[in-house]
Amino acid sequence: MGDTPGRGVAGTKRRIGRRRTIRILIAGGGCAGTAAALHLQRALRERLRRGEAEITVVEPQAYFTYHPLLAEVAAGSIDPRHVVVPLRRVLPDCRVLTARITRIEHAARRALADAAGPGEPPAPVELPYDVLVVAPGSVSRTAPVPGLAEHGLGFSTVGEAVGLRNHVLEQLDLASATRDPALRQAALTFVFVGAGYAGVGALAELEDMARTAVRGYHNVRAEDLRWVLVEATGRILAEESPELARHTLGELRERGVDIRLSTTLESAADRVVALSDGSRFGARTLVWTAGVRPSPLLRATDLPLDTLGRVRCLATLQAVGPDGRALPGVWAAGDCAAVPDPNADGAPCAPNAQHAFAQAELLAR
Incomplete structure (x- = not known):
């Protein structure tokens, strides 16, 4: 098939012989999947309308969420409607299937999906394809920390972002109303675990929002709020340059944020945060943003994965087999793909939206 997307598609067309329609299946409607579909839709529009090609996008949600703006949603800076895009509206020439x-089974060139809604009986769907784009993204990486499941708050959906904003404002109300000093202190303590884009962005936006909101309380001051950022590694913003990370670290500390590097969360039982550095304190807000892991779907495929469970890829975004050669008819992009970064001596690209959008454009070409 060769190492270029162009030769790959041509080879696929030759293999399918007399059949006119080339079936392209995109598994996932996140940053990479939606962007790839947009570029392909634009490039193949005439062929799609003549029935020579067909693009099917399969995504459990009927919309695309732009995750980098969730922090602004949590702070109320932008409306939640502005970070979600209905897939059918932006992909009019594609078939959008709301399913999981x-x-x-790439050896058989088919995917199996379940189109049932929550609480409904299974609705199995078989999706044969000629060309596969794997882009199911990632899911939050959790840990078996006591109390985390009961008291931890996620930050990966619009609903969670809005819920976190409401929760923070409720804590200000509670602190203002209670006469219990310990409860007041716990209500005004906000802990974020994970200092990547999500954790740093969410903390910074919510700290700014809360600093403004306390002006409406006669007995709560901005100085009463305690913001704690916990990071297991020795630096924040591992995806960014050391210079930018150091600058951001200084800005956060200047704003009074308590940053604990090389520290992990040991327990959150009974709303008491216990850290690996030995500190313990009450906190009624615990936000878990400690990284992501590839979609569990990848384990239910016959595609080659790396040690972290991502699809192994060439720089062309084509999946690569054990022999180091491109697998015919399959590409991958986004958080689920181990794509060598030319600016990082071949180390895999970081799982962020910037890489996902760039990879999707290259993949489509």
């Missing part, structure tokens, strides 16, 4: 892919 349960298995991919």
Whole structure:
């Protein structure tokens, strides 16, 4: 098939012989999947309308969420409607299937999906394809920390972002109303675990929002709020340059944020935060943003994965087999793909939106 997307598609067309329609299946409607579909839709519009090609996008949600703006949603800076885009509206020439892919059998060129809604009986769907784009993204990485499941707050959906904003404002109300000093202190303590883009962005936006909101309380001051950022590694913003990370670290500390590097969360039982550095304190807000892991769907495929469970890829975004050669008819992009970064001596690209959008454009070409 060769190492270029162009030769790959041509080879696929030759293989399918007399059949006119080339079936392209995009597994996932996040940054990478939606962007790839947009570029392909634009490039193949005439062929799509003549029935020579077909693009099917399979995504459990009927919309695309732009995750980098969730921090602004949490702070109320932008309306939640502005970070979600209905897939059918932006992909009019594609077939959009609201379903969850349960298995991919690339050897047989087919995927299996479940189109049932929550609480409904299974509705299995079989999706044969000629060309596969794997882009199911990632899910939050959790840890078996006591109390985390009961008291931890996620930050990966619009609903969670809005819920976090409401929760923070409720804590200000509670602190203002209570006469219990310990409860007041716990209500005004906000802990974020994970200092990547999500954790740093959410903390910074909410700290700014809360600093403004306390002006409406006669007995709560901005100085009463305690913001704690916990990071297991020795630096924040591992995806960014050391210079930018150091600048951001200084800005946060200047704003009074308590940053604990090389520190992990040991327990959150009974709303008492216990850290690996030995400190313990009450906190009624615990936000978990400690990284992501590839979509579990990848384990239900016959595609080659790396040690972290991502699809192994060439720089062309084509999946690569054990022999180091491109697998015919399959590409991957986004958080689920181990794509060598030319600016990082071949180390895999960081799982962020910037890389996902750039990879999607290259993949489509």
